[in-house]
Amino acid sequence: MPSNEWLLITVGAILVNNVVLSRILGICPFLGVSKKIETALGMSGAVVFVMGISSFVTAVLYKLLLAGSLHLHIGSFDAVVNLGFTRILLFIAVIASLVQIVEILLKKFSPALYAALGIYLPLITTNCAVLGTAEINASANRGILDSTVFGIATGIGFGLALLLFASLRERLEFSRIPKAFQGTAIALITAGILAMAFMGFSGLVK
């Protein structure tokens, strides 16, 4: 029953194993672009977009090249190799070029979206959460469709955490904070409390 499976993957990725708050991946944009809800929304959109596509492409590559051993027959040349160890290298190259291509295409076909995402799109190239998602998919040996669903759900989880955090930080702007805690200090404490709150979901999916 794939639909049931997908529901589990989705809920698991968004709430239980939230990429930011539970796996502690992608902290840099989490702290960097969470000052305003608008920018947080833009970043979340871009991440969902890129994570979905990159999960799909890396899963295809993984199934084709990396999972199990690769049999090569080229003329009289005959070899069996296992290329699993090149996983990270290959994924980074694929994600980086994918973001480039997506950027070029967006610029051409949807200038409005391109302008809205702005600097966040190229920044995602260096977002470890994207690589992390591809890695988790590969080590769990998920199928191509499962991986794509997981990628999109992880992106949504990232967006949820970012939006929650951004709205909390906007509220913090108006509250009276002791001088020693102002700025980044209180933001980090907030992030910690938010992560603890998400621990409450840990019993949801077995």
Next chain:
Amino acid sequence: MLQTILISIAILALVGLILGAVIAFTAKKFEVESDPRIDDVLAQLPGANCGGCGFAGCSDLAQAIVLKGEDPSKCAAITQEACEAIAKITGKAASEKTEKKVAVVLCSGGNDKAVRNAQYNGILDCRSAQLVANGGGKGCRFGCLGYGTCAHACPFGAIEIRNGLAVVHSELCVGCGKCEQVCPRKLIKLVPASAKVHIYCNSLDKPVQRRKVCSSACLACRKCIKAAGEEHFSSQGFMIRINYANPPDESVVEKAGCPTGCLSREIDRRNENDLKKKETEA
């Protein structure tokens, strides 16, 4: 083993090649044509990306000039010729460049003149020196700290630290205002380049107190005002400044005979420092 290494290298190279080819193909195929005039205008701008115009760099300003009809003279560093060249590209009449402004550091308290009352061993940056009690060692709370934050900020290399004092080379300065923003003591002012005489003191202390911490402080004796006339100066309490809307003649330096020498020509101040430098080197 060797086989695995070679094959993995070959496959990774192949994947890289394919990805590169795909990017190159999409970049060419889906290229967004930008206005060619933007590049032409960009070539005329100074290219220092100082941000003095209020845009995020020279290319941003070039885009605004071509697409939004922004005035090229927004750029503080632009020359009149470049202004005309841009006018030719955009087909608009060249606007008269507004009068050139240069930065001036309103302090003359170098190491030989200002009293030091503390040893500062922190980060050699005015902004961090300003944070510690007493602000970095010099006795005067308002004077130049001399750790060169402005010199580092200047994209044109126009500020030099000599003898613990920031000195602006006005022929290199384009008036972008970067130094003005970073100076923690707000000593740097943008003034019209035609003004050649300045009062190099920015202290808000009483003159007696100023005298104790610096031998070239302004004593507010008003000799300069008497010599050149009220209209060329502005004075508030004990703070006397040049009225830059109507700067006095250069000869005011001789006429007034400033007792501490804090009223002086810009060029004299640099030469004096040059002589000091040579003496200390010799």
